[in-house]
Amino acid sequence: MNSQPQQTVRSRRVFYIPGYDPIHPRRYRELYRKQSRAQAAVSGYRIALTPKTGPGPYGWDVEATIEDGRVDARIEVLVWSDIVRNSMSTGIAATYLQMLQTAWIYITSGALFRLMRLRKGPVIAALYPVFFLLAQLLVALLLAWAAGAALAAVLPRALAIPAWLAGLAVLPPVLMWFRKHDNKVFAYYLMHDYAYSARTRGANPPELEERMRDFTRIIAQALAEGPDEVLVVGHSSGAHLAVSILSDLIRAGGVAADGPRLSFLSLGQVVPMVSFLPEAKRLRADLHFLSQRSELAWVDVTAPGDGCAFALCDPVAVSGVSPETGKRWPLVISAAFTQTLSPARWKELRWRFFRLHFQYLCAFDRPGDYDYFRITAGPMTLAERFSGRAASKSRIETAVSPHRSMAA
Known part of the structure; x- marks a missing residue:
């Protein structure tokens, strides 16, 4: 991992794709506000939130000074909670x-x-x-x-x-x-x-496909506006939505070689719960496609302490769709809760399974190289921040899925 802070990012657009969650996205703003303040106190940087102005998805603006670099970030939630509620x-x-x-x-x-x-x-x-x-x-x-x-x-x-x-x-x-x-x-x-x-045996329902097309257009517009980095964060089941959204974006030519850097951070992913189903052909094809692309950087973060995620399971490899050659992504690393949380904090959270599933979005009192707030509001791109970082040695790459056919 690159340990030398450098400023290549001064403006960033962040798109957070939640998992299967019926709650209004303001909960994510309040979580970010509270937890960024706690992490800043531990790590010694400055970060502040202000309300977002203008049209577009629900979100908030962040102004941060991290690693001696000042960054302005806009964080927006790509909402599908109405589909969940229905x-x-x-x-x-x-x-x-x-x-x-x-x-x-x-x-x-x-x-x-x-x-x-x-x-x-x-x-x-x-x-x-x-x-x-x-x-x-x-x-x-x-x-x-x-x-x-x-x-x-x-x-x-x-x-x-x-x-x-x-x-x-x-x-x-x-x-x-x-x-x-x-x-x-x-x-x-x-x-x-x-x-x-x-109920669809792994295929995306029509209403979800329509929403994903909307998300693809929103991200494409952000890339066209020219920030230094566009970061897509897919949490829980939001990770597999992001895989298909970004695949569609790249196939459509939405990522210019001389444009903003495109980054993908998947957190607490549960991709196998879908990709192992017989009709998840689109998702398997998108995993295969995205794992080879140079247009983006993809880092997958999970932790064995998160009982709701497929911790350290390479979602491409275990789904049986790794390309024979040219696989680049994802870089699979551990948030290592037992190391990045103090013994007292770990004892407090250990049996709170749903809370731990959201720990990736929260402060660590003994932070390691994974820090959600440095990634979303810091002065380096995702690729730069994890440059040279080795994948977790305990990752699982064995092809296990019973179904491996891909959409044509």
């Missing part, structure tokens, strides 16, 4: 049907068992909503049985069967109570997340 608007019965369909697709396609050969954490996270929803249904059925038994005990024998049937009336309110409190257990949320990709 996909989550199903009823309780439909969610249980989704659960059965999703499990069936992952099992019969062979994807589930291949995923288990990579990392257990994200597979457990995928199975969690199944077990939790089944447990909720079991509790509801037991309460319905108890209600039916109580009614049958006090009513005449001739009304015993109607009493047992009346006990089933307990089912809807119990299941509705569980769903109302899902913000504490996230079973419905995770089920909808996995079901969204599974």
